[in-house]
Each structure stands twice: as structure tokens, then as C-alpha cells.
Amino acid sequence: MRKQIILSGFCALLAVSPALAQEHNNHHSNHGEHTYGPIGVMGEHPHSKGEWMTSYSYNTMQMKGNRNDNSRVNVSQVLNDFMVSPTKMTMQMHMFGLMYGVSDRLTLMGMLPYNSISMDHVNRMGVAFTTKSEGIGDAKLTGLYTLYQQGHRRFMLNAGLSFPTGSIDERDDTPAGSNQKLPYPMQLGSGTYDILPGVTYVDGIGKWSWGSQLNAVVRLGENDNNYTLGNQYGLTAWGARKINRYASASLRLDGKTWGNIDGSDSQLNPAMAPTARTDLRSGERVDMLVGVNLVAPDGKFKGNRLAIEAGTPVYQKLDGPQLETDYRLTIGWQLTF
Ligand SMILES: [Cu+2]
Numbered sequence: 001m002r003k004q005i006i007l008s009g010f011c012a013l014l015a016v017s018p019a020l021a022q023e024h025n026n027h028h029s030n031h032g033e034h035t036y037g038p039i040g041v042m043g044e045h046p047h048s049k050g051e052w053m054t055s056y057s058y059n060t061m062q063m064k065g066n067r068n069d070n071s072r073v074n075v076s077q078v079l080n081d082f083m084v085s086p087t088k089m090t091m092q093m094h095m096f097g098l099m100y101g102v103s104d105r106l107t108l109m110g111m112l113p114y115n116s117i118s119m120d121h122v123n124r125m126g127v128a129f130t131t132k133s134e135g136i137g138d139a140k141l142t143g144l145y146t147l148y149q150q151g152h153r154r155f156m157l158n159a160g161l162s163f164p165t166g167s168i169d170e171r172d173d174t175p176a177g178s179n180q181k182l183p184y185p186m187q188l189g190s191g192t193y194d195i196l197p198g199v200t201y202v203d204g205i206g207k208w209s210w211g212s213q214l215n216a217v218v219r220l221g222e223n224d225n226n227y228t229l230g231n232q233y234g235l236t237a238w239g240a241r242k243i244n245r246y247a248s249a250s251l252r253l254d255g256k257t258w259g260n261i262d263g264s265d266s267q268l269n270p271a272m273a274p275t276a277r278t279d280l281r282s283g284e285r286v287d288m289l290v291g292v293n294l295v296a297p298d299g300k301f302k303g304n305r306l307a308i309e310a311g312t313p314v315y316q317k318l319d320g321p322q323l324e325t326d327y328r329l330t331i332g333w334q335l336t337f
Contacts, residue, residue, distance in 0.1 A: 035152055035209045037202065038238050038250045038291040039307035039332040043109060043144050043158045044200055044211060047101030047336070055097040057332030061325060063089040066274075068320035078321045079124050084174075084273040087128075088120040089185070089323050093137065095332075107144040113137035115166065115188045121273070123175055131182055133170035138162045138189040142196060152205070158198030158215065164191050168225050168265075181267040183275035184229070185323075191223025209248075212237040222263055230259025230282055240293070250291040254311070257284040260319065274321045283318035285325060287311045305334040 037044035039057065047053060066073040066085065078085035094114040101107050116134040123129075142160030149155075166189020170182045198215035217232040238252035261278035268276040289311025296304050310329040318324065 035202065035204050036293055036295070036305065036307070037209075037211050037213075038240070038252050038289065038309045039293070040252070040254070040289060040291070040309040040311075040328075040330045041211075041213060041236060041238070042111075042215075043142055043156075043160075043198065044202060044213060046105075046107040046144050046146055046154070046156065047099055049101050049103050051101040051336060053097075053099040053334055053336045055095075055099070055332060055334040057095045057097075057330055059091075059093040059095060059328070059330045061091045061328040063091075063323040063325050065324055065326075066321040067316065067318050067324035068322075070317050072324075073321045075122060078274065079122075082273050083176075083271065084121050084123045085321070086119055086121050086273065086275055086323050090118045092116040105146045109140075109142045109144060109160075111140045111142070113139075113166075117186055117188070119186060119275075121174075125175075127175050129175055131172040131174060131186060133167075133172065133182055133186050133188060135167055135170075135188050137166040138194070139165045140196065144200075152209065153203040154201070156200040156202075158196065158200055158213075160196030160198075162190065162194035162196055162217070164189055164193060164223065166190070168223055176272070181265065183268055183273060184227075184261060184265070184278070184281065185275050190219060190229045191225060192219045192221055192228055194219050207242040208239070209241075210237070210239040225265040225267070227261050227263035227265055227278065229261055232256065232258040240291075245297055246294055248293045248295075250289075250293065250309070252289045252291065252309070252311070253286060253314075254289060255284070255286040258282055280319055280322060283316065283320075283322060285313050285316040287325075287328065288314045289328075303336040305332075305336070307332050307334075 075085045097111045099109045115137040118132045120130050140162045145157045147155045168187045168191035171179045174180045195218040200213040202211035213236050215234045219228045222228050234256040236254040238250050240248050240250035242248045260282040264278045270277045274280045289309050291309035294306045296302050308331045312327045313325050
């Protein structure tokens, strides 16, 4: 029921856009002045030929409590089936990016994340413990190609590759022993080369702008530990309004679905914790996010953009028990030159 409301919200947002665009007449595309999507959306803006952009963003996601399907599951229920139950997970990602306009139609984008993951647990003896992993994640190289452009309206093709630079051999001490292999969600990368296809649509009129992106993560082959993470498919749509010359505010829906793990890491015991089970990984989620964008169109800070976006799930269904997402936050800085 709730899912239907959200999906019809998506459709409504997409349906109003061509109608609004019809009124589009007195608009000029301003060279060097971009209409950005929310900071949490990747590859939503192109660069003109010869233009560079460097960026840094801090991303965090907080997950607390377990969920199976649509309902909460308490720790004692998880401990009926497993020796250990996760209770909380905090993911932090520092993302460094570089963009370059090869031509007015083609923009290249490179990204390198630095991940820091912490998970709290409790076991059947009532002992609470925390495991941590930290390091470089999977580096990504993406191309953004404009298929069609008229005024602010643009259809773009995203095509990228994710490289297995993140570790899949992270270990830490647990009550079961020292230097234990950490389960799947604590690893820093996928271990596989992943294809990142997508299509992006952006448009705008007057103080308003909006857009939508369909994206996917398709895993190729099997990693060195004999497993493949599930593919991921996402659809997001947003609307934004300028508040003044420097600031704009956005509202976004972000829907995602991801699969279970194929194969398994033989160093993990699936009876230990649900996080070590390859068949308890999939799920789907729709987040609602609000964002603020600050840009300097001219003056001393010209080319700088500072943005924040935060949100919480409005729908989540997990093949659990899995930790549920409570909120996510992105703070980013970009410099175009
Ligand atoms: Cu850029």
C-alpha cells in the first residue's frame, strides 16, 4: 500500500515535468553555470569542454535494530537462530572525486572512496562487542554522455566501471577469537569489477529544476573469495527550487533494490551471524531526502559549491534479519575551474 503511494509519487513527479517544460521559452543556458541535482546523486551534471571539477564528500549511514521483511525483529529472536546478533552499524565514507569535460557532450568522472565501518553486536552469553574495518573502497571511473540537450533539458547516458580496489579480507577480534574474518557487510569492496550503467534526465524552468536517474551496479564474475555480491538497481527523482542567487533546496525520493550473494566465503560460518549468510542480504528501500545547495555564481568564491543532503527511509523491506537503515547524510564540497 505504502509502496504504491511512493511509486505513484514518482510517476506524478515524472509526469508533471514535460508539462512544465512546455512553458520553457525565455531561458538561456548559461555557460559555466550549472543546475546541480542534490549532492547525493552521482553523475547528474556534465561539464563543458576543458572544465575541471574536484570534489570531496562525507557520507554517513546509521543502521540500528534488526528487521525482517517489513517488521522489526528483536535481538532475542535473532539469537534463537544465530550465535551473534548485530545491533548497530555506522558506515562512513570519504569520497574524493575528479571530473573533466572532454567535450561539451562527454564528461569523465573518477571517484575514490575511503570507508570506515563499525558494527556493534551481542552474543548468546550477553557479551557486547564491536568490530571495525577501514580503508580504501572500490575506485570508479564513469563517463557521462549527453544524448540530447535543449535549454536546461538534458538526457544523459551514464556508463562506468568499478574496480576491485577495496579489501575483501578485513579481519578483527571477536569473542570467537582474535583476527577473525569479518562478514560480508564489513568488507570494504565488492572484490569484482562492476559495470555502472545509468540514464539521467534533468530539466528546469525559472526557479525550479528537477531530474531523475535510473542506475545499476552489475557485478562481473566472482571475486578471489569465491562470491559475488548481488546486483543493485536504483531509481531516483528530485525537485529543487532556488531560494536566492546562492541557495536552493531540494526534495528527493531514492528507491533501490539489491540481491543476495552468489557463492560464499569459506572462511565465514553462516551459523555465526546473519551477516555471514549469503541468502540474507537482499532488500529494497525508498528513502526521502531533503537537501540544500550553496553555490557562488560570481565573486571570490566563484566555482565553489557546498551542499548537504539528509534523509530517512519511508519504505524498507529486507530479507532478514538484517540491520535496518535509520538515516543517511551527505555533505559535499565541489570546486569547478
Ligand atoms: Cu562536476
